[in-house]
Amino acid sequence: MAKQPRIVDLIPGPSGIPRDVTGEWAAEANTLLTQLSSGEQEYTSKMILLGDAFVGKTSLVQRYLEDFWTENYKATIGVSFYTRPVIFPRLPSCKLTLAIWDTAGQERFRSLTSAYYRDSSAVIIAFSFDRENSITQTFEWLKQLRAEGVRDCLIFVVACKMESDVDENLQRRAREVAQEMGAEYWETSAKTGLNVNALFDRVAACLLKRSLRESLEDMRQQQLPVAPVILRRTNHPPPPPKKTCCSG
Numbered sequence: 001m002a003k004q005p006r007i008v009d010l011i012p013g014p015s016g017i018p019r020d021v022t023g024e025w026a027a028e029a030n031t032l033l034t035q036l037s038s039g040e041q042e043y044t045s046k047m048i049l050l051g052d053a054f055v056g057k058t059s060l061v062q063r064y065l066e067d068f069w070t071e072n073y074k075a076t077i078g079v080s081f082y083t084r085p086v087i088f089p090r091l092p093s094c095k096l097t098l099a100i101w102d103t104a105g106q107e108r109f110r111s112l113t114s115a116y117y118r119d120s121s122a123v124i125i126a127f128s129f130d131r132e133n134s135i136t137q138t139f140e141w142l143k144q145l146r147a148e149g150v151r152d153c154l155i156f157v158v159a160c161k162m163e164s165d166v167d168e169n170l171q172r173r174a175r176e177v178a179q180e181m182g183a184e185y186w187e188t189s190a191k192t193g194l195n196v197n198a199l200f201d202r203v204a205a206c207l208l209k210r211s212l213r214e215s216l217e218d219m220r221q222q223q224l225p226v227a228p229v230i231l232r233r234t235n236h237p238p239p240p241p242k243k244t245c246c247s248g
Ligand SMILES: Nc1nc2c(ncn2[C@@H]2O[C@H](COP(=O)(O)OP(=O)(O)O)[C@@H](O)[C@H]2O)c(=O)[nH]1
Pocket: 051, 052, 053, 054, 055, 056, 057, 058, 059, 060, 070, 071, 072, 073, 074, 075, 076, 105, 160, 161, 162, 163, 188, 189, 190, 191, 192
């Protein structure tokens, strides 16, 4: 798939959660950047797509990477891996490469794919309303991720195929699921392109900011002054040890 850089300037938040307004985001990221003494910052962050088969994961990635859509279903075998450089015009000295891991949702590939979960910094847990069971299954996918020791990972619960209306109760349920997981909730359509770029831009922006924070933390750790050794000065030599019944 294509590797043209994606230029991220606007980072809208999904409806229903607080917006991470571009201005605020860039201001905070800039502050972090100025605190880092080295100029250029280049990062690679891994994100992974999980979710039941047929919910629309591969189509989402295809739309993001190639702006391409097809009705034809082609099952993902095991794992597919892509990278995409992301450029932030407001932060010209930063570059992020998104490493995108698209996994197969079929049970028979699960043991194969779970080994790829490690070191994920962000996860898209996808579902679609036409496969009702896939909503509850999102918890299973999160469990799988945790079982592989992935803890500190940004979670995005993503509804796919949202070009047509869906049952409001199911929609509410999906929002609750996301809230329970401490995740952002997004509604997308690979078919129409609805929110697809916005979602990946948001993931990239969050990951860049996180990387900047981590770099800053590392730098601070390295610069921590060594705890001073306090030498007690005495004018007199210490008194000789008292004789006890057990000594010399
Ligand atoms: N209507 C509609 N169908 C979609 C959309 N995204 C994917 N599909 C269809 O859903 C099926 C499964 O898609 P795919 O991306 O392969 O799912 P995956 O198994 O989760 O990777 C395919 O037939 C796609 O054409 C969408 O946004 N709208």
